[in-house]
Amino acid sequence: MSWLRVPDEASLPAEVVAFHEAPLEKLGFVPNVLVNYALRPSHLLRWNEHYDELMKGDSGLSKAEREMIAVVVSVANECAYCIAAHSAALRKLTKDPALADAVAADHTTAPLEPRVRAMLDYALKLTLHPTTMSEADVELLREAGWTDEDVMDVAEVTGMFNLTNRMASGLGWEPNPEYETLGR
Incomplete structure (x- = not known):
């Protein structure tokens, strides 16, 4: 474990x-x-x-959108624990296992609204290339319909999962087997 x-x-x-x-x-x-x-x-x-x-707190992002960030960040970081746990949470929240699986496989080809895809693109870039972030990245989210408070939430959720992914991967945390069937 x-x-x-x-x-x-x-x-x-x-x-x-x-x-x-x-x-x-x-x-x-x-x-x-x-x-x-x-x-x-x-x-x-x-x-x-x-x-x-x-x-779970007050945000312009739905709980499902926050879980999508968790999944996309965890996939980018190859964190087995968080991929399993947050894919399961996304399946439960959306009641759509196919959508959750599509987000985990490749969010860029998942059937998502452009606004949500822009949010996930931002989270992925912040995860993989944080030093290349610029105000233009924030502007893309604004253009997609996100408020500044929403953008801050996207960045903070992304940061939380980068932290948690590193804890889980760095300490060998194994996912519970129950996650496999949760939400299916």
Whole structure:
């Protein structure tokens, strides 16, 4: 599950054990990212608070659009954990497994609105070529109909998944097998 020691549940603070109850009830399992990140309980709780705000908080981006960013960034970074987890989340949100699979395979050929494709193009460029970003990239998003607040959300979600991808890939975090069938 990880190249590092996986903390024993009995050794975890009560707030982390309580935190694990929600996904267990909702999904039927605790995602390995939460189990592995619990090696540093305070880091897990702060990371998750920020993650929840980005992925579920107030935004001009839908939850599905945010998951699409997660998938595209994770595919670009070849992060097996996040590809599995966020493709599953996208399938559940859209109730369209074919669309989620198409986004994961190649967002440029997926049946997406131009506005969404522009958002994903930006996220991909920021992931692969961050030093080449310019105001023109932001202007393309504005022209596609995104507000400045939306553009900031796109950049921040992209940054979150670049961080999380590196944690998962750098520490050998393995995806839960349950992700394969989730949303199918």
